[in-house]
Amino acid sequence: MRFLENLSLYKKLLLSFLIVISLSYVAIFLSVNALNNFNDKITFIVDNDIETLINSLKSRRLIVELRMLEKELFVPANETEKSKNLFNISTAQEELANRFNTISKLSLDPQTSKGMEQFTNNYRAYNLTLKNVMVLIADGKTKEAIVLSRTKGNEEAEAVLISAAYVTTALEKKFKVANAETDVLYDAQIKITIIFSLSVFLLSLILAWVISRSIVARVKQLINTTKVIAKGDYSVKASVKGADEIGELATAIDTMQDKLLSSHQEMDSQAWLKAGIARINKVILGQEDLHGLASKIINEIIEFIGAQVGAVYLLKDVDNDVVLSLSATYACSSSNDAPSEFKYGEGLVGQVALSRKQILIEDAPKHYLRVISGLGETSPRSICVTPLLFEENLQGVMEIGTVKYLNKLELDYIAQVSEVVATAFEIAMAQEKMQIQQEKMRVQQIELEEANDKLRDLDQMKTNFLSTVSHELRTPLTSVIGFARIMQKKFESVLFPALADNPDKKVQKAMRQVMDNTSIIVEEGQRLTTLINDVLDLAKMEAGRVDWNICELQIEDIIDRGIASTSSLFADKPV
Known part of the structure; x- marks a missing residue:
């Protein structure tokens, strides 16, 4: 059996031809034709339909990202953040244009083509509304921009996502139809093999059965694999070995599966990060008290990444000396002997403030920091100390401890959210200073x-x-x-x-x-x-x-x- 798997289809059919000259010619022709059709269909699915599916999924993800970036336009920010947000919107729009251009060059069936046309038209309408929103914001008409975004923008964005889902559904149905067609080809091949096998000697029948068995079992395995992939499970592998065309096809399907899985994981990671940033922005809005803001922020970050302890240190003037003073904590023990203030370069908190670089400690020493519950206590495995920088100006330091190891995605989230948090603290500190000045002016006015x-x-x-x-x-x-x-x-x-x-x-x-x-x-x-x-x-x-x-x-x-x-x-x- 291993010998047959390593033979090409041509050699397998040639072997049958040598055994049964009279019937093998017809059997070879029909089998090769059926297999070529099958290979062409699978190849078409891999090269065309799967590519269409990937681009449609990425386009859908970009629409969601555009929608989130649009909402960030209404968040108070400085010119740098505004420029960065506008650049991200422009980048997403350019990538969407490239995706639509790639799909337009592919061969699509009428149903999928109709869906893509609707998808494209809906996106153009939404993109035009987005441009109008950006123009209103640039003209200082923020309220009109918010109304337009929440009415017409929401409707058009929803229409874009619905049309994207329609395209995805159409492609999934097409995959099912393709699977059915391959089943028909498979059944036809079996029937032809059986019919011609009845007219040959027992040896040719046994040989034909062995050869067909070596092909059919692997093809059926590929069919089952493609069905699973079509249902959205990108973790399955086409475990078909061999150096023949079926082996090459299995390799192509595995490559396709790897790309789909990587794309799906990347989209999930980006969606998770965006959701975390959106939740932080929601916490920040409407909060004016500096210490209350710090408490809500550290609570949200700890809960979002599943950490156990955390603290926020903010800059403070003490006797004409700038120190990092403890502003808010999460689940920190009151019996901890750690100081509540740090100077630059003092401890990890002071060192991070001095170097302005994140420090990650794994497998922290025992008793360095304790995670205490009603049933006992333990030490965190990972401790991440991150500077809070606003336009290269230090606002404070955030320290987070977990009983698990922090992965790259969670560290990326902490790094990204630190910029948003630093901006919020800068605004809160400015408001606090303004209130103090207003109180002084009020007292002076009374005097x-x-x-x-x-x-x-x-x-x-x-x-x-x-x-x-x-x-x-x-x-x-x-x-x-x-x-x-x-x-x-x-x-x-x-x-x-x-x-x-x-x-x-x-x-x-x-x-x-x-x-x-x-x-x-x-x-x-x-x-x-x-x-x-x-x-x-x-x-x-x-x-x-x-x-x-x-x-x-x-x-x-x-x-x-x-x-x-x-x-x-x-x-x-x-x-």
């Missing part, structure tokens, strides 16, 4: 209002004082001016006419001095009254309600008035 109230009280006291002083000055001044005017009139009407004929020069001089001094008293009294009125108008001046009259004055008049008003002071002095 300023109190100071203004005190100034207004002082101004009122000043105004009252000036008003009182001005009133006390005006009352006697009015009497002085009145008496001076009476004296001036009495002098002019009674005393001066009586003394006008007195020849004494001293009397005449004294009369003139009295007249001048009396006039000075009246004029200076009136000027002092004007000054008092001006003092009473200080409040108006401070309120800006006084109109200034700017005019030119003769300096000679000012000098003459000053000399006249003070001349009596120098009368008895040798000046």
Whole structure:
């Protein structure tokens, strides 16, 4: 049997021809033709339909990824993250275009072709809506973009996924039909072999049966393998050995299965990562308290990857020194003697902060860190300490411990989620600083209002004082001016006419001095009254309600008035 498996189909049929010349020619022709048809069909499935299935599955995955990237457009982010998100969207759209272009070059049956046409049209409609959403966001119309995404975008995305599922279903049905056709070919081959075997000698019958058996059993095994693969189980292998065409076909099916399995695993991994990032984003939204945010984040990460303990350390200023202070923990023992603050380079936490590189410890020493439950305690096998970096600026350090070994996918998740977490902490810290500044401004505003109230009280006291002083000055001044005017009139009407004929020069001089001094008293009294009125108008001046009259004055008049008003002071002095 091993000998026959290592012979090619041509040699097997040639051996039958040598045994039964008369019937072998027809049997060879029919068998080769049937097997070629079978091989062509399987080859077509491998080269065409399977390729179509792979591209449709990847296109479906890219649609889901596009949808997730579209939702990330509404998450507050800096320009770097926005650019990165737009680049990822552009990359996904370009890869989708390549997938559709590849499928368009393949030979498809009418049903699959119709499904792909619907798939393509639905995607173009959704892609146009996505571009409109991006334009609205770029124009600052985020609310309109969200409404468009959640209404028309959701409907079109769902239509794309439904059409993708339709194509996948159509291909699976096609695989089933292909399996049925191969079964028909198989049955026909058996019947032809049996019919011609009846007319040959017993030896040719036995030989034909052995040869057909070596072919049929392996072909049937391949058929069963393709059926299992068509149902979505990509872990099965076509365990058919041999150096003939069937062996080559089995090798091709195994290669196809490996590609499908790898693609399926990659899609599952990416979907798992995206789901984890989406859950973190959901936790971050609406959370403003820094420590509350840290607690929710470490809880979500621990639960998502199935870890047991964890902690988050954030930067803090202590006595003008920057340290990493414990902000939130998950299932950490209160009896742990580990410090709650680390300086740069101190311990693993400080070393990660200093180097800004992730550190992974496996098979940690006993008592390094304990995982405690109600029934006992154990030590974690893996401890991952990750820096939280926002645009190369350190925000904190996250430490996670598990009783299992962390795989590459989980480490990728921790690395990716650390960027999102760092961004959230940066925003939360900025908001906290802004609230502190607002509180300081509020206190300063209250102090300023109190100071203004005190100034207004002082101004009122000043105004009252000036008003009182001005009133006390005006009352006697009015009497002085009145008496001076009476004296001036009495002098002019009674005393001066009586003394006008007195020849004494001293009397005449004294009369003139009295007249001048009396006039000075009246004029200076009136000027002092004007000054008092001006003092009473200080409040108006401070309120800006006084109109200034700017005019030119003769300096000679000012000098003459000053000399006249003070001349009596120098009368008895040798000046």
